[in-house]
Amino acid sequence: MIQITVNVNGEDFDVDVMPELTLLDLLRELGFHSVKKGCGEGDCGACGVILDGIYCKSCLVLAMQADGRSVLTVESMGNVDEPHPLQKAFVDEGAVQCGYCIPSMLLAADALLSENEDPTDDEIKEALDGNLCRCTGYVKQINAVKKAAKVLREEENDNE
Ligand code: FES
Ligand code: FES
Known part of the structure; x- marks a missing residue:
């Protein structure tokens, strides 16, 4: 040991x-x-x-x-009472079904947005590549990441 x-x-x-x-x-x-x-x-x-x-x-x-x-x-990242914008966007966009893939996908998306505040669809796909989802088909998850990115950019502008 x-x-x-x-x-x-x-x-x-x-x-x-x-x-x-x-x-x-x-x-x-x-x-x-x-x-x-x-x-x-x-x-x-x-x-x-x-x-x-x-x-x-x-x-x-x-x-x-x-x-x-x-x-x-x-x-x-957050919790039910205070969700991270990515967590909220995943729920709002219907990107969560069984949820098995979601914790890891959220972390991959968060890592992307920490380096790229306005990623393209292809950049999001590349960041989430390797996170298999058996339920959703990925489109809603890509939309959720774009939505969260927008929210985070707006929050940052408000803080400036
Ligand atoms: S459990 Fe680690 S990649 Fe599948
Ligand atoms: S939501 Fe079920 S595996 Fe992704």
């Missing part, structure tokens, strides 16, 4: 992990069940998190590689 410290959504967790444990399994053991376990092989995208500011698939990262690093899950 290896002792590591991982910061998840601003809280430090000191844990002993087996060398082969993935970050995905560690996060779920810690109770972050919004990080979904789909394929476990990097194909479905359900396990996405932000690791030190970079969106990644947590099934492809060993827990011990996250030692001393910062992880953000969808809980860091």
Whole structure:
């Protein structure tokens, strides 16, 4: 066992992990069940998190590689009472059905908008590529990201 410290959504967790444990399994053991376990092989995208500011698939990262690093899950974005504009837009646009793919997709979209405040459809598709959705067909999710981007730009203009 290896002792590591991982910061998840601003809280430090000191844990002993087996060398082969993935970050995905560690996060779920810690109770972050919004990080979904789909394929476990990097194909479905359900396990996405932000690791030190970079969106990644947590099934492809060993827990011990996250030692001393910062992880953000969808809980860091907002909640039912105070949703992030992306969360609100996904609901308003009907982009959420079963919801299995949504936490990871929201994080991928958030990572995109943090670097590109007005992405094109193709840029959104590229950012969400690798996040498989069995329910919606992606059009509503692309529309939701565009809608949230507009809201965020307007908020920024209001703050200037
Ligand atoms: S569970 Fe990680 S990509 Fe499918
Ligand atoms: S909403 Fe069901 S898999 Fe995407």
